[in-house]
Amino acid sequence: MRAFTVTAPGGPEALTAADVEEPAPGPGQVRVRVAAAAVNPVDAATRSGALADAGLMAGSSADRPVGIGWDVAGVVDAVGAGVTRLTPGDRVIGLQDRLDAPLGTYADAVVLDVDAVARAPRTIDDVHAATLPLNGLTALQALDLLDLPPGGTLLVTGAAGAVGGYAVELAAERGLRVVATASADDETLVRDLGAELFVPRGAHLGDAVRALVPGGVDGAVDAALLAAAALDAVRRGGTFVAVNGGPAVPLPLRGIRVHNVWIRADAAQLAQLTALVDAGRLTTRVAATLPLAEAVEAHVRLESGAPLRGRLVLVP
Numbered sequence: 001m002r003a004f005t006v007t008a009p010g011g012p013e014a015l016t017a018a019d020v021e022e023p024a025p026g027p028g029q030v031r032v033r034v035a036a037a038a039v040n041p042v043d044a045a046t047r048s049g050a051l052a053d054a055g056l057m058a059g060s061s062a063d064r065p066v067g068i069g070w071d072v073a074g075v076v077d078a079v080g081a082g083v084t085r086l087t088p089g090d091r092v093i094g095l096q097d098r099l100d101a102p103l104g105t106y107a108d109a110v111v112l113d114v115d116a117v118a119r120a121p122r123t124i125d126d127v128h129a130a131t132l133p134l135n136g137l138t139a140l141q142a143l144d145l146l147d148l149p150p151g152g153t154l155l156v157t158g159a160a161g162a163v164g165g166y167a168v169e170l171a172a173e174r175g176l177r178v179v180a181t182a183s184a185d186d187e188t189l190v191r192d193l194g195a196e197l198f199v200p201r202g203a204h205l206g207d208a209v210r211a212l213v214p215g216g217v218d219g220a221v222d223a224a225l226l227a228a229a230a231l232d233a234v235r236r237g238g239t240f241v242a243v244n245g246g247p248a249v250p251l252p253l254r255g256i257r258v259h260n261v262w263i264r265a266d267a268a269q270l271a272q273l274t275a276l277v278d279a280g281r282l283t284t285r286v287a288a289t290l291p292l293a294e295a296v297e298a299h300v301r302l303e304s305g306a307p308l309r310g311r312l313v314l315v316p
Contacts, residue, residue, distance in 0.1 A: 039311060057100045133273075172195075
C-alpha cells in the first residue's frame, strides 16, 4: 500500500511516497482504511526534525522511517483480538498520537489502538470529519485543564484558526463568556462561533482585554502562541493554557496557573465531539482537499504563510 514517510528531516520534499506492507491490527487495535487525513502543523514539525531537536522523538533514519499524519477518517476493515466495540464496516475517526510511529495517517490504511478511535459523525462527510480529532481534542483538553465554571471569562487567541475555532465553540457550549482575538477580517466568523467579545490582532492585548473585562479574564487558551502577551490579559490567580511547549509557555506570573496541553487520543472524548457535530453545535472547516499523492504540495501550502481557515485534507 501507499504511505508517506520521512527518512531524513527537511523541507516538504523530505516527504517520500513508498510502497509498504499493509499493517495488521494486534490485540486491542483496529485497521482503518483511510478516506481522509488532515494536514496539521505537527506533521510539518515531525517532517522537519523540529520535534526530534526538541527531544520529543527519536527522529527518522534510513533504517526506520517515521510516518506522518495524526488525523484520520475512514472505515474499519479489520480488528484485532479483544476488540468488540467496533467491527469491520464501521465508519470512524481516530488519532495517531505516537510521534515515532513507522506509519501515520498519510497512507491507504493505518492501525490504531481502539481507544484512539470513535464512530464518525453521521452529519458530515469524511473530509470534514478528518479535521476533528487532533484540533477538537486539543481544544477540549485545554478547556478541561482550565476547568472554568459557567459564566467565567475566557480569552482565546488565534480564534479563527483550527484549534482556536473549536475552543471558542466548546467554551460557549460550556457557558463561558469568550473574548476572541484574531484578524479584524475574522470578527464575524468568531462571533458566529460564539465569541461574545472581540479584540483585533495588533492591539495591545492586555490593555484591550482589560478594557472589556475589568481586571482581566479568568483564563486563556493561547492557540496563537502569544505567550506573555496573552498572559497579561489574565487576572491575578487565573489560569493559562498554552497549546504548544517550549517558549510558548510563559512564566506563572501574578499567581497565574500555567499549563500546557499535551494532546492525547481519547475515544470517549472523540465521541463527545462527534455528538456535538451531529447536534449542529460544533463546526468543522476545510480549507481545501488534495490527493494523497500531493502531500508535498500540501506541506508547501501549509508553510507558505497564507492564511488557512480550516485544514488542508488529503484524500487517497
